[in-house]
Amino acid sequence: MTHSAFLEELHTLVDPGKVLTDADSLEAYGKDWTKQFAPAPSAIVFPKTTEQVQAIVRWANTHKVALVPSGGRTGLSAAAVATNGEVVVSFDYMNKTGAVNTVDRTVVCQPGVITKQLQNLAKDHDLYYPVDFASSGSSQIGGNIGTNAGGIKVIRYGMTRNWVAGLKVVTGKGDLLELNKDLIKNATGYDLRQLFIGAEGTLGFVVEATMRLDRAPKNLTAMVLGTPDFDSIMPVLHAFRGKLDLTAFEFFSDKALAKVMARGDVPPPFTTECPFYALLEFEATTEQVSNEALATFEHCVEQGWVIDGVMSQSEQQLANLWKLREYISETISHRTPYKNDISVTVAQVPAFLKEIDAIVSESYPDFEVVWYGHIGDGNLHLNILKPEDLDKEAFFAKCVSVNKAVFETVQKYNGSISAEHGVGLVKRDYLNYSRSEAEIQYMKALKAVFDPNGIMNPGKIFAV
Amino acid sequence: MTHSAFLEELHTLVDPGKVLTDADSLEAYGKDWTKQFAPAPSAIVFPKTTEQVQAIVRWANTHKVALVPSGGRTGLSAAAVATNGEVVVSFDYMNKTGAVNTVDRTVVCQPGVITKQLQNLAKDHDLYYPVDFASSGSSQIGGNIGTNAGGIKVIRYGMTRNWVAGLKVVTGKGDLLELNKDLIKNATGYDLRQLFIGAEGTLGFVVEATMRLDRAPKNLTAMVLGTPDFDSIMPVLHAFRGKLDLTAFEFFSDKALAKVMARGDVPPPFTTECPFYALLEFEATTEQVSNEALATFEHCVEQGWVIDGVMSQSEQQLANLWKLREYISETISHRTPYKNDISVTVAQVPAFLKEIDAIVSESYPDFEVVWYGHIGDGNLHLNILKPEDLDKEAFFAKCVSVNKAVFETVQKYNGSISAEHGVGLVKRDYLNYSRSEAEIQYMKALKAVFDPNGIMNPGKIFAV
Structure with a gap:
């Protein structure tokens, strides 16, 4: 033909x-x-x-x-x-949602449903879809499942994986599988649903997903805290986690803040300049909780871990504090950033960040580096900005050459070369830094089971 | 040889x-x-x-x-x-634990670690291992992972799956795989860890697991509520879930309570006799939370959903209320119960239970049926007690013959024939009531990938 x-x-x-x-x-x-x-x-x-x-x-x-x-x-x-x-x-x-089941707190979604659409639908029923990230206004549920999307609320709510109650998929062989049927408890053999989550469409395509919803959060309150150095962020995390159920714990560097400030449409958190900032969020359900937060803040100041800080007193202030973190990605996008999305266990973050930072700044002293990320999950976003006078190809070529050193460090720390962005074509050739040869062989064998002709998104995750 | x-x-x-x-x-x-x-x-x-x-x-x-x-x-x-x-x-x-990592809230366990041992170790560090069930004093972590154990706190904490940060397994081919390396975020291809959880040792054996721990719960408080009928339990669940973050929502029938009362060592919750009882638990972190619980209780009484109730005021009372539920299994064990562990989505529980109850009581009017389970997760334990004068073989034969009707009903409701007990040999021949033929074929093909010689627990989940 x-x-x-x-x-x-x-x-x-x-x-x-x-x-x-x-x-x-x-x-x-x-x-x-x-x-x-x-x-x-x-x-x-x-x-x-x-x-x-x-x-x-x-x-x-x-x-x-x-x-x-x-x-x-x-x-x-x-x-x-x-x-x-x-x-x-x-x-x-394929972008329709079903009726919200308020007893099971679930809703059936076609794969093309926009993340924001699901979040809004949940809100209309006084419920909450907690997976949230910068691109939630255009990303789709099918894609979120394919990459097991994470984002800014993982410390409390986990990844997309936690919110998939049931999945209908068409496998690479063309079979329609109805997986898990929305049950909370189901111990009837291998949970194939889990295999399709994060598989980037290489085993089959999601044609329907039943997503779980949570109760709406109550009186979300954010704090932005300036710290004298990166290492101080960790005891701050530990102190607050010990006292409060955090819904987020993010960080960003002074360089990241400066980029957002340069936009001119976001108020600064406070006037004191600090090299690093933590943004944390919790439900201030009672005055006691808010007082606990303030007492912990004071403790952190006394310990020298925090220089200055602010706590939101209204929804508007909450939104403004979040903009400091959420606008970073968009604000630097015109600088064609070379992004690395890496993770280690939380306890290892300070040593790991220091080592990566040293590699990048030694190899490329003239590159501007912007750090931010999800400290509470061990997930760091390393953004290298393209100098104005360097062309794109030369810039990417230089960044790629530093990847080896970065990924060797990731491997040394038993970390992940892709925390939440997936593998695709971009990380495919580096997969061995996070997965053993035996694992990769088993993954290929699993792909052959569901997609014997290799027609489902070939070349992604591993080369054909 | x-x-x-x-x-x-x-x-x-x-x-x-x-x-x-x-x-x-x-x-x-x-x-x-x-x-x-x-x-x-x-x-x-x-x-x-x-x-x-x-x-x-x-x-x-x-x-x-x-x-x-x-x-x-x-x-x-x-x-x-x-x-x-x-x-x-x-x-x-192989029953050793490593040091507790209090930053990541994880601990490395060998597979032979007893569940209770892990719970106690967490407690020693003011942390919490939340998966709990009647046999936690002798069950082992490796077995919990093999069956993805659930239990009484799933409504808040989920199944064992949620608490496995990393897994080392020896596959059926003899390969040692180190899966996920304890990371919170790791989007580097198929999450093979998930496949081994709930696989009942048919793909490989767990040789080490890094388990996650949670913060210790604060001032756990239980309520036992008597309801006029089973249907009233559902609006009670809905009312309390709307107001409180529940850590458990269990139920049991008057027959189950009578068995525990007959032991003579557990105080009754209250004197009013009711056909069904709900046991719920929450963290009474502030007086406001306790008041909310009492107000919800009063609302339920006004609506006619609850006849009588009691709230624990001390750890001793909390323990005593839990005995009403936790002692059921042990108390009926001398009656050689035929157990069915079935689940549906929560909204379907009342209609489903009614239908199953009718099947069992019509087919076997002389059999005593004891219902209890985890209503908050849609998981019902149906226990048929052996009449004293019937021998074991004849009893089991009769029960098996009713299975077909029970499982057809499970299938009609898109439910699970094994919510949390696994498949093993007992449910193997009924797997098709919960999983399609295509799914079963894919599962067999996955087994062949990890265990080509079929030496790992053969005959479990599916016949060889």
């Missing part, structure tokens, strides 16, 4: 007009937020039903066509990038 | 005296708490190190000897029963 005959057949599997091959669409749907890879898909297909997804997968098996799943395209690992004539399967039209 | 030559070789793989073949040991270590299967292992081997476990697995591969893992032998699905000449691998001598 010729290439165009293939595509003609694809048109018959979905609704009229739901296969696009124009250059703009191929460019737009062929990539995610990563910029390193040139998109080159053959076509974009938009299924509307599970049956259409199954038909597409069966068609792909028959003709050995590679498929790339596509959600909100906000990924940072190029897991949803089509560089090699693949057919992109976009879930934009 | 002759059978005795096999065993001679096995002796060389472990410490002196750590292979037993005497009749008493074969009987004792060849079974768990289930009574339906006659134990018939060839030998019991007690490794002390990971290397010895690897050596045993390699030896078993060479000689195609089946291995059965054995922990605290408190299982209720015969997953740790050797009926067919297998070699039992007991983890009794």
Whole structure:
């Protein structure tokens, strides 16, 4: 069959007009937020039903066509990038939610539901979808599941994995599996649901997910604390965790704050300048809790761990303090940052950060480095900004060359080369720094079980 | 090689005296708490190190000897029963814990660590291991992981799965895998750790687990509430969940309470007789929380959902109220109960219980039925007691014949035929009521990846 005959057949599997091959669409749907890879898909297909997804997968098996799943395209690992004539399967039209089940606190979502849409729906029922991150306004649930998205509330609520009650997937063989059926307790053999979470679409495509919701948080209150050095952040974390149930514990550097301040639309937390800042959040359910927070703050000041601090007194102030952290990524994006998303166990963070910082600043003294991240989970975002006068290719080439040293350090600390962004194409060649050869071989064997023809997002996680 | 030559070789793989073949040991270590299967292992081997476990697995591969893992032998699905000449691998001598990491709130455990031992160790550090159930005094961590143990605190803390930060396993091929390395965030491909949790030792054996701990709960307080009928329990659950962060929500029937009362060593909750009882627990961190609980209780009384109730005012009273629920299993054990451990989504519990109750009472009007369980998780324990004058075989035969109707109802409700006890030999032939044929085929294919010679606990979960 010729290439165009293939595509003609694809048109018959979905609704009229739901296969696009124009250059703009191929460019737009062929990539995610990563910029390193040139998109080159053959076509974009938009299924509307599970049956259409199954038909597409069966068609792909028959003709050995590679498929790339596509959600909100906000990924940072190029897991949803089509560089090699693949057919992109976009879930934009599978974006419905079911009725909220307020007894089980669950809601059925199609994969194309936007994270924010789910968060708002939960809010309408006085409930809460707690997985939250900078791109929640455009990321989709299917993509969140594919990468096991984390974000800013993991210290309290865990990753996306914790919130998936049930999953319907179409495997690479075209089978529809209904996994776990939304049960809390179900000890009937291997929990296949877990395997598809974080698999980046390499085993199958999610066609429906039942997501859990939590009770709405009560009177969320944030503190921003300035510390004299990075090491002081750890005893601050320990002190507050010992007294309060934290919903977040983030950090950022003075350089990160300066970038956000330069925007001019966010008030500074306080006037004292500090090299590092911690942002923590908790539910101030009673005055006693707020007093406990203030007493802990004073203790931290007395110990010399904290120089200055502020606590939100209103929802507006809470929102403003969060902007200090949440706007960082967006504010530095025009500087084409080279991002590393790495993690170690929490106790090892200070030594690890110091070592990585030394590597980067010694190798590239002229590069500007912006640190921020989720200290409470051991997850650090290292952002290297492109100097204005360096072109993109030369800049990325230099960054890639420092990766080896960074990842060797990650390996030394038994850490992860990708804490929450996934592997995709970007981290694929470094996977061995976090996973053993035996593990990688087992992963490949598992892929062969669910996707014997290798048509599901091939080349992602590991090379074909 | 002759059978005795096999065993001679096995002796060389472990410490002196750590292979037993005497009749008493074969009987004792060849079974768990289930009574339906006659134990018939060839030998019991007690490794002390990971290397010895690897050596045993390699030896078993060479000689195609089946291995059965054995922990605290408190299982209720015969997953740790050797009926067919297998070699039992007991983890009794791999029972050490590492130092508690108070920053990460983790502790490294060998598989033979007793659940209670871990709970106590956490307590010594003002921390908490929250997975708790009737057999925690003898069950082992390796077994808990193998069956993804649940218990009485799942509504707040989830299953064992939530508390496994990292796992070292020896696969059926003899490979040692170090999975997840205790990280909170790690998006580097398939999370193989999840696959081994709940796999009942059919893919590999856990040789080390890093378990997470939580902060110690504050001023735990229980309420026992009597309801006029089963249906009233659900609005009570809904009302309390809306106001408080519950750490438990259990139920039991008047028959269950009567059994515990007949012991004579537990005070009654109150004198009013009710057909059903709910036991709920929460942290009374402030007087405001206790007042909220009392106000919710009064609301439930006004609505007619609750007839009488009591709230614990001391640790002793808390312990006494919990005995009403926790002693049930032990109290009825001399009646050789036929246990079913089933679950549905929480919203479906009332209709489901009514239907199952009707099936059992219509089919066997002379059988005594005791209901209790974890209502907050949709998990019901149905216990049918053996009449004194019926012999064990005839009783079990009758119960098995009613299973079909029970499991058809479970299937109709999209429920689980084993909520937290696992599959083992007991539920193996009913697996298709909860898992599709396609799922079962994928599970078998996954087993073949990790255990190509089929030596790891063969016949459990599915027939060989």
